[in-house]
Each structure stands twice: as C-alpha cells, then as structure tokens.
C-alpha cells in the first residue's frame with residue numbers, strides 16, 4: 341500500500357511529500373528530511389514484490405542493493421544517505437535530484453547535438469565504470485534513469501533497482517523489469533549471462549536515443565527489424581561515434597567492448613580525430629599577412645618610433661633651453677641639436693623612447709661615454725630641476741647603467757615592484773642601445789611593442805573546458821570535443837551537491853564543470 345502524503349517515518353525524521361513513481365521493482369517517494377529540512381527520495385519495494393511468495397528474497401536483495409549502492413560513490417551517481425526498516429518495509433533514502441530525466445529533455449527539446457549527447461554519456465559511462473569496479477552491474481541504464489540536474493549539465497544515474505553483482509555472471513530472471521530498446525538480448529534470456537557488456541549495450545542504446553530521439557529496436561526484434569541509421573537523424577554524425585554506438589549495440593555480447601573503458605576509448609579516438617581535424621583547420625585560419633601589410637606595419641612602427649624619439653628630444657631640449665625666450669616657430673631637431681653641447685650623452689637615462697634617436701641623429705656623433713664623469717649638464721643645472729619639477733626623473737637622471745644607479749628616485753623602481761608593473765624594466769630592453777652604430781632602424785622599431793610573452797606551455801591534446809576529469813576509481817577519462825567556449829559554465833561539484841548535505845561529500849567530480857551548452861530549463 342502506498343504511503344500517503346504527510347505520512348511520517350522514523351519518528352518524524354522523514355515526512356512523505358508525494359509519490360514519484362511506481363515501477364516493476366519499487367515505489368519512489370519524495371520526502372522531507374525534517375531534521376535537516378532537505379528534500380530526499382525514499383524508495384521501497386513495491387506492493388507486488390512484497391506480496392510475492394519470494395518476498396523475503398526480494399527483501400534481502402533490496403537490503404543488499406542498499407549496501408552495494410552505498411559503496412558506489414561517484415559524482416554522477418545519486419547518493420544513498422540512509423537505510424531503515426519500518427512497518428515491515430525496507431527504505432532506502434537518497435538525495436533528491438531536481439531536474440529532468442534525459443527522456444523528458446529529448447521528448448521536449450528533440451534529439452541532442454553530438455557534443456551535448458557525448459558530454460552526458462561520458463558522465464554516465466564514468467559512473468557505470470565505477471559501478472563495475474565495485475563488482476556490480478547496473479542492469480537498467482536508460483534515459484529515464486538519468487536526471488540532468490536543474491541549471492546544470494551534470495547528469496545523475498538514479499535508479500539501481502536491479503543492480504546486482506556480476507562476479508559469476510549474473511543470470512537475468514526478471515524480464516518484466518527490462519527497458520525495451522536498452523536491454524540487450526542476454527537480459528531477455530532466462531539463463532542469459534550478464535556482464536559489464538550488458539551495461540555497455542544500454543549505454544550505447546542511450547546514446548543512440550539521445551542522438552535520434554528514438555530508442556533502438558528492442559534486442560529480440562533486431563534480427564527482423566534493423567536499426568534505423570543514426571545519420572538519418574544526425575547527418576553530420578562523426579563516423580567513429582556511429583561505429584562506437586553500433587559496436588556497443590552488438591547483439592552478441594562478445595562482439596561489444598568488454599569494458600566501459602574500452603568503449604570510452606572508442607569515443608575518445610573519435611574526439612582525437614575531430615580535435616586534430618579542427619586543429620588543422622584552425623592552423624589555416626591565421627594566414628600570414630600579405631607583404632604589403634607587413635611593409636605598412638613597418639612604416640607605421642618606424643614613424644611612431646621616430647616621433648617618440650623626436651618628442652623626447654624636444655622635451656629634453658626645451659628643458660635645457662628653458663632660459664631662452666619662448667620659441668615662436670617649431671624648431672627642427674637639427675637646430676636643437678646644433679644649439680647644444682653634444683659631447684655628453686644625449687639622454688641622462690636611457691629609456692624606451694630615447695633609443696630611436698641613436699640611429700637617426702647620433703650616428704655621426706662620438707659614441708656616448710658611459711663614464712659617470714661625463715654626466716651632462718641637466719643634473720647640475722638647478723634651473724632645470726626647479727623649472728620642471730614634475731618631469732619624470734627617469735628622463736633627466738643621467739644614468740648610463742641604470743641597474744647600478746643608486747640615486748633615489750621619486751618614482752618606484754620597477755624592479756622593486758615587479759608584480760605591479762606589467763612593463764619590463766627598460767634597462768633590459770635598452771642595454772644594447774648605447775652602441776648607436778649597431779642599432780639600425782629596424783631593430784629600434786619594435787621597442788614600443790609589448791615585451792615578448794613567455795613561451796606558452798604545449799597545449800594538451802584535448803584541452804578544453806570540455807575535458808572530463810577522472811574520478812577516484814573511474815576509468816581514464818576522455819576529452820570533450822566541445823569547443824563552444826562562450827557558453828555558461830557548469831557549477832562546481834560542491835555546488836552541485838549543495839541540495840543535499842546529509843552524507844559526506846561524494847568523490848571528486850568526473851564531469852567537466854565548464855560545459856558550454858545553452859542553459860537548460862529550470863525545473
């Protein structure tokens with residue numbers, strides 16, 4: 341008999357909210373964990389199994405299932421948080437997962453894209469792998485037993501109704517619990533031996549459904565009714581994905597991949613190929629600029645560098661000539677230079693802006709001496725320092741070797757605060773500049789440019805927000821082919837588990853939390 345809403349269990353610890361479903365194995369309730377004020381799911385054997393002559397055996401299986409399920413901890417497997425017996429019934433309490441089943445999503449939104457379907461199926465495959473590594477078979481994987489969490493792209497395997505051990509090769513006995521289209525032939529046979537390949541069939545069938553919107557033909561009928569080609573639903577489907585699905589859907593279990601890892605590898609190979617293809621395409625995209633453009637860029641850069649040097653020279657001369665009457669007309673640089681004593685270095689302290697002048701104007705001049713006794717007049721001329729107190733001292737302090745310059749400067753030394761100054765120290769850029777003869781224009785032009793970036797580390801073969809990280813016991817995970825980057829990110833694992841905080845944390849996430857898909861509808 342069904343428990344009515346508001347029924348309390350465990351002395352008020354749980355309060356039934358609603359019946360979520362009655363299946364061939366159990367009844368599922370939504371309830372409130374009153375102590376924690378958390379929504380949970382309670383599952384118990386259904387009435388028919390409780391009245392069954394072998395009900396004691398079913399009860400034992402149910403308890404064993406609860407114990408096994410609690411061993412299967414995985415980010416994409418719903419957590420079992422409690423087990424109790426009341427009024428002769430056994431109950432499993434688990435996290436409530438708000439969201440929609442994949443069946444509901446496909447029914448309302450049509451088949452999924454290849455990338456999206458793969459993203460979901462990889463999470464499930466990883467979860468099933470953990471089930472297998474725990475010595476269990478799931479036995480009932482299908483789109484109705486997978487819930488996509490609301491507001492995320494995380495999918496959860498919820499139903500373990502007929503999960504069982506497979507160590508000795510489980511024999512299927514309850515064909516009424518099967519999901520047509522997702523159950524392989526061995527599950528229909530009374531003495532059919534179930535192995536991990538049984539679940540692989542169901543995973544491949546689920547992927548087939550996600551991509552097509554229809555379940556594969558039920559296994560017992562496939563000798564008469566062929567599978568509809570997936571390309572009819574997805575014309576651009578990767579051939580290898582199709583191959584992986586068909587291989588997983590082989591009628592003879594020996595012809596399927598024997599482990600989830602093997603099947604995942606087939607998908608991964610597909611992704612590697614598609615990543616390589618995309619990589620080749622993207623390599624073609626940034627074609628080198630045409631020679632005219634390069635020349636134009638050189639001209640512009642040279643003009644900017646020349647202007648900067650000219651501007652600096654103008655500043656320099658206007659400071660040193662501050663006693664002269666105001667210049668009416670714009671003097672040429674040549675005039676300015678002629679009017680100055682050029683025996684000393686042109687600039688007190690080399691800077692990015694000063695260097696372009698060397699090859700232009702100083703080629704004919706004696707090489708500037710680095711001797712500190714040859715310091716030009718600016719520093720000795722009090723009128724200059726007082727006349728332009730706000731000028732940057734870096735241009736007025738004659739320090740041929742700035743690294744060794746102990747003179748205090750009102751401007752913080754860049755070297756002392758490297759983290760605050762994204763611009764590299766000019767000294768390192770300028771050091772070769774005091775050799776004017778060896779500084780042809782083309783070498784000076786790049787100075788205004790940004791410092792050379794550190795060499796980027798080699799990109800991983802399947803770099804992406806889409807990479808499926810490994811779980812503790814999960815198989816090698818695979819990279820995602822999804823590359824639509826500007827999409828919303830999936831919440832982190834901790835955030836995803838925030839709706840249930842009763843049991844300890846689940847293992848680390850295996851799903852990439854930065855999946856770029858359109859935001860799913862909130863339930």
Ligand SMILES: Nc1ncnc2c1ncn2[C@@H]1O[C@H](COP(=O)(O)OP(=O)(O)OP(=O)(O)O)[C@@H](O)[C@H]1O
Nearest residue numbers: 360361362363364365366368381435436437499501
């Ligand atoms: N942890 C959960 N969080 C949210 N909804 C759930 C959860 N578990 C099951 N449901 C929902 O409850 C309903 C019944 O699900 P469930 O798969 O447990 O039972 P069933 O398939 O009806 O029966 P059986 O277990 O015998 O196959 C479904 O709509 C399912 O989406």
